[in-house]
Structure formats: structure tokens, C-alpha cells
Amino acid sequence: MSAEIDVRYTAQLARLNISEAEAAKFQAQLSQILGYVEKLKEVDVSGVEPTAHTSAVHNVFRQDEPRDWFTPEQALANAPRQANQLFVVTKVIE
Numbered sequence: 001m002s003a004e005i006d007v008r009y010t011a012q013l014a015r016l017n018i019s020e021a022e023a024a025k026f027q028a029q030l031s032q033i034l035g036y037v038e039k040l041k042e043v044d045v046s047g048v049e050p051t052a053h054t055s056a057v058h059n060v061f062r063q064d065e066p067r068d069w070f071t072p073e074q075a076l077a078n079a080p081r082q083a084n085q086l087f088v089v090t091k092v093i094e
Contacts, residue, residue, distance in 0.1 A: 006030065 007026045009020045018026070072085045081088035 007018075007023050007030060011023070011026075023049065076082045076085065079087050
């Protein structure tokens with residue numbers, strides 16, 4: 001499959017109307033990116049340990065200990081609309 005088909009197809013999936021000039025520009029950029037990927041395939045990584053992150057990942061969570069929190073009145077203090085100690089928001093699902 002050519003890069004040009006990928007550009008057009010991707011634009012169609014994203015529901016983008018792109019001009020011929022934009023398609024040509026994006027095709028050139030995509031070709032450059034694919035060229036860099038081909039260069040990366042040539043690198044010898046046989047002695048490199050596989051990793052998921054560039055730096056070590058450690059558990060950074062705090063201990064789960066109870067602590068004081070907002071009272072309902074404090075939580076609702078800046079609410080534009082409230083009723084029965086609840087936030088009132090606009091319906092977003094029809």
C-alpha cells in the first residue's frame with residue numbers, strides 16, 4: 001500500500017477534507033517518517049534490554065490513610081446550582 005493511499009484514507013477516517021496540495025505535503029512528510037523508521041530498523045539492539053519506559057518506574061502512591069476532607073457545605077460552596085446537598089448540572093445525555 002502506498003503512502004498516498006494512507007494519507008487519503010486517514011483523512012477520510014478523520015472526516016477531514018484536504019486539498020491536493022495538503023495531501024502531497026502530508027505524503028512527503030509521511031515518506032520522511034517512514035524513512036526514519038527504516039533507519040531505526042538497521043540499528044543493532046541485540047545487547048539492549050527491552051524496556052517499557054525510558055526511566056525506572058516506581059510506585060509513587062501514598063499510603064491509604066484516612067484524613068479530614070471537605071464537608072458537604074464546603075464542597076458545594078462555589079457550586080452555581082445545588083439541591084439537596086448535590087451538584088445540579090445540565091443534562092448531557094439525551
